[in-house]
Amino acid sequence: MSDIVVRAASWLGPEGSGNDLAGLAKWPAPLGEALRRGELEELRWAHLFEAEAQRFARMDWLSRLGLMAVELLRARFETWDPPDLEQTGVCVETAAGCLTSDLDFLRQPRPTVFAYTLPSTVIGEICIRHRFKGPMLCLMSAGGSTRAAIDEGAAWLREGAAKSCVCVACEAVSTDAAALLPPDLALENAWQACALLLGRKSGAPRERALAGGTLNEIGRDLVLAASRG
Amino acid sequence: MGTALATAVSQPRAAVAGCGAISAAGAGLDPLALALRDNSSALRARATLAGQRYQTTIAGWVPEETIAQLAARDPEHADARAFLMADAALREAARNLPIVSPGRRALVLSATKADILAMERVFGRQPCSKAAHRHILPRLLADDLAAAHQARGPVQCVSAACVSGLLALQQGASFIERGLADVVLVAGVDLVSHFVLAGFSSLKALDAEGCRPFDSRRTGLSLGEGAGAVALVRRDLLPSPAWTIAGWGSSNDANHLTGPSRDGSGLVLAITRAFQRAAVATGEIDYVNAHGTGTLYNDNMESLALRTVFGENVPPCSSSKGILGHTLGAAGVLETILCLLAAHSGTLPGTPRLLERDPVAPQTMLLRPQPAIRLRCMLKINSGFGGANAALVLRQDQV
Numbered sequence: 001m002s003d004i005v006v007r008a009a010s011w012l013g014p015e016g017s018g019n020d021l022a023g024l025a026k027w028p029a030p031l032g033e034a035l036r037r038g039e040l041e042e043l044r045w046a047h048l049f050e051a052e053a054q055r056f057a058r059m060d061w062l063s064r065l066g067l068m069a070v071e072l073l074r075a076r077f078e079t080w081d082p083p084d085l086e087q088t089g090v091c092v093e094t095a096a097g098c099l100t101s102d103l104d105f106l107r108q109p110r111p112t113v114f115a116y117t118l119p120s121t122v123i124g125e126i127c128i129r130h131r132f133k134g135p136m137l138c139l140m141s142a143g144g145s146t147r148a149a150i151d152e153g154a155a156w157l158r159e160g161a162a163k164s165c166v167c168v169a170c171e172a173v174s175t176d177a178a179a180l181l182p183p184d185l186a187l188e189n190a191w192q193a194c195a196l197l198l199g200r201k202s203g204a205p206r207e208r209a210l211a212g213g214t215l216n217e218i219g220r221d222l223v224l225a226a227s228r229g
Numbered sequence: 230m231g232t233a234l235a236t237a238v239s240q241p242r243a244a245v246a247g248c249g250a251i252s253a254a255g256a257g258l259d260p261l262a263l264a265l266r267d268n269s270s271a272l273r274a275r276a277t278l279a280g281q282r283y284q285t286t287i288a289g290w291v292p293e294e295t296i297a298q299l300a301a302r303d304p305e306h307a308d309a310r311a312f313l314m315a316d317a318a319l320r321e322a323a324r325n326l327p328i329v330s331p332g333r334r335a336l337v338l339s340a341t342k343a344d345i346l347a348m349e350r351v352f353g354r355q356p357c358s359k360a361a362h363r364h365i366l367p368r369l370l371a372d373d374l375a376a377a378h379q380a381r382g383p384v385q386c387v388s389a390a391c392v393s394g395l396l397a398l399q400q401g402a403s404f405i406e407r408g409l410a411d412v413v414l415v416a417g418v419d420l421v422s423h424f425v426l427a428g429f430s431s432l433k434a435l436d437a438e439g440c441r442p443f444d445s446r447r448t449g450l451s452l453g454e455g456a457g458a459v460a461l462v463r464r465d466l467l468p469s470p471a472w473t474i475a476g477w478g479s480s481n482d483a484n485h486l487t488g489p490s491r492d493g494s495g496l497v498l499a500i501t502r503a504f505q506r507a508a509v510a511t512g513e514i515d516y517v518n519a520h521g522t523g524t525l526y527n528d529n530m531e532s533l534a535l536r537t538v539f540g541e542n543v544p545p546c547s548s549s550k551g552i553l554g555h556t557l558g559a560a561g562v563l564e565t566i567l568c569l570l571a572a573h574s575g576t577l578p579g580t581p582r583l584l585e586r587d588p589v590a591p592q593t594m595l596l597r598p599q600p601a602i603r604l605r606c607m608l609k610i611n612s613g614f615g616g617a618n619a620a621l622v623l624r625q626d627q628v
Binding site: 085086090095096097099102103105106109110111114115117118119120121123124125127128130131132133134135136137138139140141142148155161180181182185 | 341342348349351352359362363365366367368369371372385386387388389390396400403407424427428429431432478479480481482483484485486487495498502506614615616617
């Protein structure tokens with residue numbers, strides 16, 4: 001039996017946001033309606049967190065959502081203390097990646113946008129904020145399947161490449177960007193993000209054995225389960 | 230830092246069974262081997278882009294006649310340039326592979342922008358085939374390459390800036406070590422396009438005269454395009470001697486989004502992890518193929534990192550960016566192939582376009598190729614946007 005456990009989970013999407021300790025908090029009414037319409041520009045860092053994120057305003061939405069998901073993980077702990085920052089890896093999985101930033105850059109080439117036309121930029125933003133220096137990987141998945149990121153994170157722990165791993169799944173596809181894709185490639189869940197903190201079993205309460213499943217589904221399920229007590 | 234202490238990961242190891250390339254040097258491995266031997270550069274300006282607002286059009290362009298030949302052989306993908314290049318490289322790499330069931334054959338693709346030309350055509354409402362249109366999403370390019378090469382085992386697509394290629398090789402080796410596949414086809418591909426030229430120009434990252442890695446007058450990088458492919462197989466399926474992917478490591482600087490850490494500490498971490506996984510000591514490394522883009526900060530950082538790892542005994546090292554340019558998602562794969570070609574010829578590669586070594590660069594930085602006294606263990610390193618660092622150790626089995 002695997003000794004890899006989910007130490008914490010977080011999720012945010014059109015329905016709301018939360019983590020596996022606090023549960024799901026629905027967006028307040030006017031914001032929620034805008035977010036369900038995909039109007040991400042209405043979402044502010046301050047809607048969820050008191051602590052500031054200085055770089056947030058300059059980021060693309062893929063990085064913003066990924067960073068918010070990891071911040072929701074951080075809020076899960078009284079003290080954010082992964083075992084060893086130098087030994088904490090980050091594995092991101094995304095289907096559409098930075099398609100929205102690609103379109104922004106095609107429309108108006110600017111250096112501030114170009115830096116976000118790589119899907120792995122979200123890893124850089126997460127690591128800058130949280131000082132993670134462990135192994136890193138950014139995988140492009142097919143049609144929202146996000147299993148590979150957890151498999152990879154769990155393998156890093158088993159092989160001793162990392163002591164803990166933050167696995168993130170995120171999508172942020174604007175309607176305009178989605179229109180760049182072939183008609184038969186509609187992307188579901190045009191925006192959402194999920195983060196899991198994987199570690200080795202320590203016997204601490206609320207640890208859950210990892211037994212398969214996709215990243216965003218595990219995160220969402222754990223958050224919803226917490227909201228139901 | 231003198232010795233690697235950790236134990237090696239258990240067998241089976243991944244070994245290199247074949248390589249293939251489409252690059253600015255032309256189609257196949259032979260032009261690459263010639264470029265290595267002659268220390269020549271395939272960088273050139275593109276006259277058709279003269280007058281555009283780029284810092285320069287000097288880049289490692291794949292010759293149009295090469296593209297035309299590939300398209301003539303596969304009309305269905307005639308405008309799917311990323312597929313054409315990667316497919317051709319994979320065919321060359323997979324010529325002499327042991328026969329395994331398709332379910333034990335995996336594929337890992339490395340790309341930063343996949344078919345960016347297709348995206349530009351769709352954005353500009355220009356004709357674009359359905360095949361090319363799919364490859365706006367890198368994962369679908371990986372899926373189509375896997376289908377074309379009967380790889381029905383695991384398929385992954387790595388997109389992690391300039392370290393993508395090394396991470397893809399790492400993933401391929403991991404598939405074999407974890408028992409998920411017996412053969413893994415690893416391909417890296419990227420194209421130079423308006424998007425890419427405009428992006429790096431906007432960052433003022435290009436050298437108007439062409440890149441001069443580790444040169445005291447360097448001012449930036451040169452872009453390149455192409456595809457590289459490496460076929461990895463379970464070590465016991467190949468005769469001796471063979472080159473193995475002995476170890477790898479990655480890290481994040483956690484410092485800056487587009488610039489490397491000034492002290493090289495992130496790259497040192499990646500190298501140290503690769504040495505630990507390979508169970509090699511610093512003294513066993515015979516050659517280092519550097520990232521060596523030609524930007525001021527990268528080459529400074531890398532020089533510092535190499536000194537930190539090796540002290541005063543930095544092995545012979547060089548950069549290959551002057552041959553092909555910076556091929557982004559293909560760089561790690563193509564540069565690993567260059568290392569293997571150099572080993573095959575018993576030669577340490579030079580650094581084309583380097584004329585006057587920057588005093589910060591290691592004194593063992595090679596301007597020109599040299600006969601290798603011993604070449605059994607090599608280190609390949611890359612760094613990239615987002616603070617990414619990766620290192621790969623290649624080791625030849627003892628006969």
